[in-house]
Amino acid sequence: MLALSTLAFCVGAQAAERYDSGKREYMDRCAVCHGQSGKGDGGMIDILRTAPTDLTTLSRNNGGVFPFEHVYAxxxxRQAVKGHGSRDMPIWGKAYSAETVRAGEHYVDMPYNMEMYARARILSLIDYLNRIQAR
Structure with missing residues (x-):
C-alpha cells in the first residue's frame, strides 16, 4: 500500500510540473534571453545589445516586494523596456493577440473574451516569475 501511495504522489508531482502554465509560458517566451533559470543567461545573450535582466532578483531589487504592477506592464x-525594442517587436510581440484569435475559433458556441485569455496567460507567467524569486 505504501508503494502505491508513493507512486501516486510521484505521478501527481510529475503532472503538476507538466501542467505549470506559467513555467511553460516562461520557457516559450522568455528563456531564450533570460535563461531557463531566469538569471539572464539565455542562449541569445551574445547577440543582444543590452544584457537581459536577472528575473530572480526582482523582489530583492524592490525592497523585498515582488513588483507585480511593473512586471505586468x-x-x-504598456511599459517600454530598452532591451525589448519597440513595443511592436518584443520577443512575444503581438503573439498573445494572434494566439487568442486562433483560440477563439474553438469557442463558436459560447462567448469568448480574447482579452481575458491574454490576461490569464500574463498572470500565469507573472505567478511563475514570483515563484522563482531568490530568497
Missing part, C-alpha cells in the same frame, strides 16, 4: 506592452 512590461509583459503586456
Amino acid at each position: 512590461v509583459i503586456d506592452g
Whole structure:
C-alpha cells in the first residue's frame, strides 16, 4: 500500500510540473534571453545589445516586494523596456493577440473574451516569475 501511495504522489508531482502554465509560458517566451533559470543567461545573450535582466532578483531589487504592477506592464506592452525594442517587436510581440484569435475559433458556441485569455496567460507567467524569486 505504501508503494502505491508513493507512486501516486510521484505521478501527481510529475503532472503538476507538466501542467505549470506559467513555467511553460516562461520557457516559450522568455528563456531564450533570460535563461531557463531566469538569471539572464539565455542562449541569445551574445547577440543582444543590452544584457537581459536577472528575473530572480526582482523582489530583492524592490525592497523585498515582488513588483507585480511593473512586471505586468512590461509583459503586456504598456511599459517600454530598452532591451525589448519597440513595443511592436518584443520577443512575444503581438503573439498573445494572434494566439487568442486562433483560440477563439474553438469557442463558436459560447462567448469568448480574447482579452481575458491574454490576461490569464500574463498572470500565469507573472505567478511563475514570483515563484522563482531568490530568497
